[in-house]
Amino acid sequence: MILKVSDQITEKVRNGEITDEEASRFSRFVDTCNRELMTHSIITDNKYSQWFAKGEADREMVKHFIVQFSVFSNLFLIAQMMKVINATSLEGMRASKEILANELGVIFNKPGNKLEDVQDTDREGDPDIVTVEGSVDGGTFRFKAAHFEWLVRLGSTLDLGFNDLGKRRHGTPSTLFFCDQLSSIYGNEDANIAEGASFAVENWAAAGFWKELISGLEAFKKSEQPDLPLAFFTWHDRIEEQHAGHVMDELEELYFEDGFDEGKFIKGGLEMLDGVAAFWIGLNEHRIAAAYA
Numbered sequence: 001m002i003l004k005v006s007d008q009i010t011e012k013v014r015n016g017e018i019t020d021e022e023a024s025r026f027s028r029f030v031d032t033c034n035r036e037l038m039t040h041s042i043i044t045d046n047k048y049s050q051w052f053a054k055g056e057a058d059r060e061m062v063k064h065f066i067v068q069f070s071v072f073s074n075l076f077l078i079a080q081m082m083k084v085i086n087a088t089s090l091e092g093m094r095a096s097k098e099i100l101a102n103e104l105g106v107i108f109n110k111p112g113n114k115l116e117d118v119q120d121t122d123r124e125g126d127p128d129i130v131t132v133e134g135s136v137d138g139g140t141f142r143f144k145a146a147h148f149e150w151l152v153r154l155g156s157t158l159d160l161g162f163n164d165l166g167k168r169r170h171g172t173p174s175t176l177f178f179c180d181q182l183s184s185i186y187g188n189e190d191a192n193i194a195e196g197a198s199f200a201v202e203n204w205a206a207a208g209f210w211k212e213l214i215s216g217l218e219a220f221k222k223s224e225q226p227d228l229p230l231a232f233f234t235w236h237d238r239i240e241e242q243h244a245g246h247v248m249d250e251l252e253e254l255y256f257e258d259g260f261d262e263g264k265f266i267k268g269g270l271e272m273l274d275g276v277a278a279f280w281i282g283l284n285e286h287r288i289a290a291a292y293a
Ligand SMILES: [Fe+2]
Pocket: 103, 147, 236
């Protein structure tokens, strides 16, 4: 994945919003991001998700994966809350609340949202039908729409109960390291560090690991567990596809704000990617050890 400066920058120069010199400074910074962040092995070469995609994970490996993912998913709420608290603008705080409230179960409000057509209240909050677009502002809260509840439903088909999922005590050291790095870097009070981490997390998420997980889970569903609900994963894949395009827009905006610090941004991004990598490396080491046990 290589980031490219968008036409909007040329447009901004033409409109006199930024100078030629600022545009080329930005373009050099995008090169730095490509060189320093986008080459990180967890973006270019995620061994675990590549292996998982092949559909060779057995029941124990799938369960271990779901438990670790549930710990990340649940503890992510803390990191997102930190991001809300440490926001440096009202817009930033609202953008972070969109994610936090949606995680907790507020369904995005969008005219034409499929939810309005659903008569069967049993399906309200079902990730197969809830939209990935719109705002939590004016959205409907449903317990069943909480992302963690989607995982609980998935877990129940694998004999994982509510108390087998999402708690700190269920996390391996590498999973917990990742979760703690999220809280401290992604949720950092220094906006430059936090934004670097956000940028890193978004690019990691856009690098295609959701699709790899889905293909592995589809294979497992087919051969082992026909009732396995995959919607937690397909929903996240859908929303990521939509987010990917926004990453450069956000960087362009941020870069020209007062106080932007390139060094801190890259540092936050790199440290966050190392945290992300720890999570996947932990999973990969576990499956290798399990295979030879
Ligand atoms: Fe989520």
